Amino acid sequence: MTDLAAAAGSGADPVEQGINLPAPSMAGAKSLEDALAHRRSVREFAPGALTLAEVSQLMWAAQGVTAPERRTAPSAGATYPLEVYLVVGKIEGLGAGVYRYLPLPHRLEALADGDIRVPLAIAAVDQQWMSQAAMVVVFAAMFERTTVRYGQRAERYVHMETGHAAQNLLLQAAALGLGATPAGAFNDAEVSRLLHLPVGEVPLYFIPVGRASR
Numbered sequence: 001m002t003d004l005a006a007a008a009g010s011g012a013d014p015v016e017q018g019i020n021l022p023a024p025s026m027a028g029a030k031s032l033e034d035a036l037a038h039r040r041s042v043r044e045f046a047p048g049a050l051t052l053a054e055v056s057q058l059m060w061a062a063q064g065v066t067a068p069e070r071r072t073a074p075s076a077g078a079t080y081p082l083e084v085y086l087v088v089g090k091i092e093g094l095g096a097g098v099y100r101y102l103p104l105p106h107r108l109e110a111l112a113d114g115d116i117r118v119p120l121a122i123a124a125v126d127q128q129w130m131s132q133a134a135m136v137v138v139f140a141a142m143f144e145r146t147t148v149r150y151g152q153r154a155e156r157y158v159h160m161e162t163g164h165a166a167q168n169l170l171l172q173a174a175a176l177g178l179g180a181t182p183a184g185a186f187n188d189a190e191v192s193r194l195l196h197l198p199v200g201e202v203p204l205y206f207i208p209v210g211r212a213s214r
């Protein structure tokens with residue numbers, strides 16, 4: 001694995017620095033109605049790790065490719081401004097570190113080694129419960145992809161789209177019996193620094209995910 005800043009700057013080949021996710025299931029045990037009825041914000045987590053199959057399902061729900069140049073979540077003008085980062089603590093078969101989801105190959109690109117859940121929770125106005133989640137999913141956006149087509153109005157479109165993708169992930173977590181909570185309270189500059197976000201990318205939404213403690 002390389003340092004994220006180096007990887008971002010070098011255009012390093014993600015095929016050599018990541019992991020293929022297993023194919024997502026298209027037939028879950030729970031109905032959509034069941035997931036809607038039982039989704040709840042969960043901030044207490046059991047210590048168990050997530051499986052790669054669960055991570056695959058969550059990433060697919062958030063931004064998976066379902067048709068040529070189309071994804072699970074709608075996008076204004078199909079401009080797809082979102083980037084999904086995983087701040088990993090405890091996932092079977094995956095070292096602690098920072099990863100980025102690549103929708104088309106359904107892969108995780110490894111960006112940096114090391115567990116940064118605690119500093120990330122501190123950057124989120126010290127919401128310490130986040131550091132107990134197996135992983136924290138961070139939605140970020142490259143606004144330029146959408147502003148180039150829609151100008152000023154793109155700002156609201158990107159926020160709307162983030163909500164779509166986040167809700168997909170939250171419902172998938174509920175369907176898998178996992179605990180998750182959306183979180184918008186964090187220091188943008190500090191999160192950008194911790195994740196070494198490229199210039200022009202803005203962090204918008206966190207979703208810590210873990211095994212529900214009850």
Ligand SMILES: Cc1cc2nc3c(=O)[nH]c(=O)nc-3n(C[C@H](O)[C@H](O)[C@H](O)COP(=O)(O)O)c2cc1C
Pocket residue numbers: 039040041042043127181182183184185186
């Ligand atoms: C835009 C948004 C931002 C939120 N930010 C936080 C947050 O920073 N920390 C937190 O613990 N919960 C956060 N929440 C979760 C809400 O507190 C939670 O959804 C609300 O209490 C309703 O509970 P429920 O999700 O179980 O239905 C946020 C929710 C939304 C929609």
